Amino acid sequence: LDIYKSGNVFTAPIIAGFVGADTIGVILASNVDQEKELTLVIDIGTNGEIIIGNRKVLAVGSCAAGSALEGAHISDGMRAAAGAIDSINIDPKNLEVSYSTIRNKKPIGICGSGLVDAIAEMLKSKIITRSGSFNKTITTHERFIKIDKFPEFIIAKREETSLNKDITITQDDIRQLQMAKAAFYSGAKLILNKLGANLKIQQIFLAGAFGSYINVKNAKFIGMIPDIQDEKIHQIGNAAGMGAQHCLLNKELRNKAQELLNRILYVEIAIEEGFQKEYVEAMYFPHYRIDYFPSLKEYKEIPKR
Incomplete structure (x- = not known):
């Protein structure tokens, strides 16, 4: 690193095997842990990190979305x-x-x-x-x-x-797209189930380079993300990078990064009970359970098979 020879190097903590320091960065940049509404954050990539949280709960998991x-x-x-x-x-x-x-x-x-x-x-x-x-x-x-x-x-x-x-x-x-979108949707649903059967996503943040450019209406239409109002879906850019920058500039955030580990519930999505069923059902457009997407009226005219 091209820095002062006595400079300090800080790395945010790793949550679990496939959920690393970048996820801590996303949490810090998005402030999902301080939101009043239950918020779904997806950092879209080959290994998609999924965060669900608000002021009261905070859970994370990783899904193999493919490339x-x-x-x-x-x-x-x-x-x-x-x-x-x-x-x-x-x-x-x-x-x-x-x-x-x-x-x-x-x-x-x-x-x-x-x-x-x-x-x-x-x-x-x-x-x-x-x-x-x-x-x-x-x-x-x-x-x-x-x-x-x-x-x-x-x-x-x-x-x-x-x-x-x-x-x-x-x-x-x-x-290939079905497998990717099913990974995101089923992963989010299983984490949500872990937090509580009666909870409902109220807001969505899409992070990462891809999350910044995707057409959010079409992402919802194919069933990549849950069916909520368009105005509740926000594209927040490179949140992991922003979180890292904030940590470098703020000692309190560096301390908070460590403290978050005590609050985060890690969900290993692939071994959760019901994973196969959730994943297969999410392969359909937008989902096998069409009632999960009541706002998408166009699907009434689209053949199932």
């Missing part, structure tokens, strides 16, 4: 960089696609925010069903191609891209 939201394991996926398709709209009448790219470059792939938009829009247009399968009644549409007999939906046509090939969404791409 689909960072563009990995997606057929035309990429990280958020110039040329990445980052937002998508689909006209439900004719399935025409409009999109934007980072820095307005010709598209070369789809990043995480674009993938979430794509799946949400494909649901609204009935291109896919609630189970995540392609709707067989419309796979003959001109925006579909078949590779090895498997349908793919075209987001950007060959002549629009810098790749000399179509940029598409495949069945496996949809499954």
Whole structure:
């Protein structure tokens, strides 16, 4: 480190094996432990940290969301960089696609925010069903191609891209996103159950680089986060980094970081009773239990399978 030779190095405490010092940083930056309302904080990444708390309770856990939201394991996926398709709209009448790219470059792939938009829009247009399968009644549409007999939906046509090939969404791409969003939702639900069956999320903070750019309405539409009012969902940026900076500038916060360990309930999500059931049900769009998402009226018209 390029610091004064007698300088002190501080590291925030580790909560558990997969919940490290960055989670302490998120808690300190978001002040979730001081909120009056029960607040869900998700630090979105390959290993998603989930925090639920307020002035009275505070619990954390970690879920293996995978790297689909960072563009990995997606057929035309990429990280958020110039040329990445980052937002998508689909006209439900004719399935025409409009999109934007980072820095307005010709598209070369789809990043995480674009993938979430794509799946949400494909649901609204009935291109896919609630189970995540392609709707067989419309796979003959001109925006579909078949590779090895498997349908793919075209987001950007060959002549629009810098790749000399179509940029598409495949069945496996949809499954990858389902696994990621199911990990977040089921993880949050299991932590909430641990705190008390009658508790209800009243506010959501989305942290991390991805959490800053995602379309929160579409994140809710696909069932990545619970169904609460849009104005109660806040994007708070790199909270882990902000928490670290605050600790460096404030000795009281460094002391508080240590004290938080005595208050935090750690939940090992993957071994919680009912994990498999919760995870499988959360694979559906928005969830197998459609009554968990009463505000999403559009789902009445979307086939289940």
